Amino acid sequence: MSILNHRTVVLDPQFKDLEEFMLSIPALFTENKGVVIHKGRNELRRIEYKGVEYVVKAFHRPNIINRFVYGVFRPSKAKRSYHYANIYREIGVGTPTPVGYMNIRKGLLFDRSYYVTLTSTCPYRYEDLFTHDFPYAEEVLRAIGRTTAVLHEHGYAHKDYGRANILFQQLEDGSIKLEIVDLNRMAVGPIDMKAGCKNFERLPATPEMHRLMAEEYAKARGFDAQKCFELMQAYRSVQPGKIDGLY
Incomplete structure (x- = not known):
């Protein structure tokens, strides 16, 4: 993929076969696939893939200054979510099973990020x-x-x-x-x-x-x-x- 439109996918080892699904997420949102859980500044959707239900959080695109900051210096919100979810699980605090995250960058500018978990069983x-x-x-x-x-x-x-x-x-x-x-x-x-x-x-x-x-x-x-x-x-x-x- 061109450096002008670079996608970084990080997956938990147990979900290493989901790269194709992760790469398809922007298109799935564009096509309005899945069930909207929340839509505001960020958007959450429940999406099924090969018989398994996932929750995908799409973080909003930052302003131009923060697009540069996130593109060069700061970890994305999706990356932070994944990082802290793993810490929670290590110390025995419950959170939906983290699957992975994807960052999309256009040149040096950060564009969008997505965080994916298994669907929680808590109703x-x-x-x-x-x-x-x-x-x-x-x-x-x-x-x-x-x-x-x-x-x-x-x-x-x-x-x-x-x-x-x-x-x-x-x-x-x-x-x-x-x-x-x-x-x-x-x-x-x-x-x-x-x-x-x-x-x-x-x-x-x-x-x-x-x-x-x-x-x-x-x-x-x-x-x-x-x-x-x-x-x-x-x-x-x-x-x-x-x-x-x-x-």
């Missing part, structure tokens, strides 16, 4: 806790507290830890499966109690919901549960912003 999102009656809702909230603690103990904080980016389901044995999505923006560095509790600020919650998450989060990290609860309540009551000290 619900955090926001569904407010519209459905789950007899296991307490277990979901406690699982979120524990899972968030694992991420923070390893020095990772999701920068868009919101209502649509935490997926869940109850398994046959009664345990809760969580999967976190939209991983391209991650704060990396030591996370203390204040920064950790601030990371919950984008999750709407009643006081009882905050208390359940705070109890598990504090237990896992050796913090005071009451203090964590008070911090979560306080941070949720103000305009969400960046996590202090993390970039």
Whole structure:
């Protein structure tokens, strides 16, 4: 392929036979193939290939300055998503199985990128806790507290830890499966109690919901549960912003 229109495909070894599918993705989007999951600044589609269903996230084309920056200096959002998905899985945090990513560059300018995963089996999102009656809702909230603690103990904080980016389901044995999505923006560095509790600020919650998450989060990290609860309540009551000290 000409350097004027260069495509870089990276695949997890278990999906090494999917290069043809990856290269076809731009055309599939152009032809409106698959099922639209979300369409906004970025677009998510569920696409079937050879009997297997994948979720493809197409990131928007950056402005001209960022096209140069991403083309030369910075990793693409798709590459970051793939990188962090593998880290999540290494530390035991759920996320849909990463398949790979593709970057498209035109000369020195970055053009588009695509991130591909297997389709999650989790049918619900955090926001569904407010519209459905789950007899296991307490277990979901406690699982979120524990899972968030694992991420923070390893020095990772999701920068868009919101209502649509935490997926869940109850398994046959009664345990809760969580999967976190939209991983391209991650704060990396030591996370203390204040920064950790601030990371919950984008999750709407009643006081009882905050208390359940705070109890598990504090237990896992050796913090005071009451203090964590008070911090979560306080941070949720103000305009969400960046996590202090993390970039």
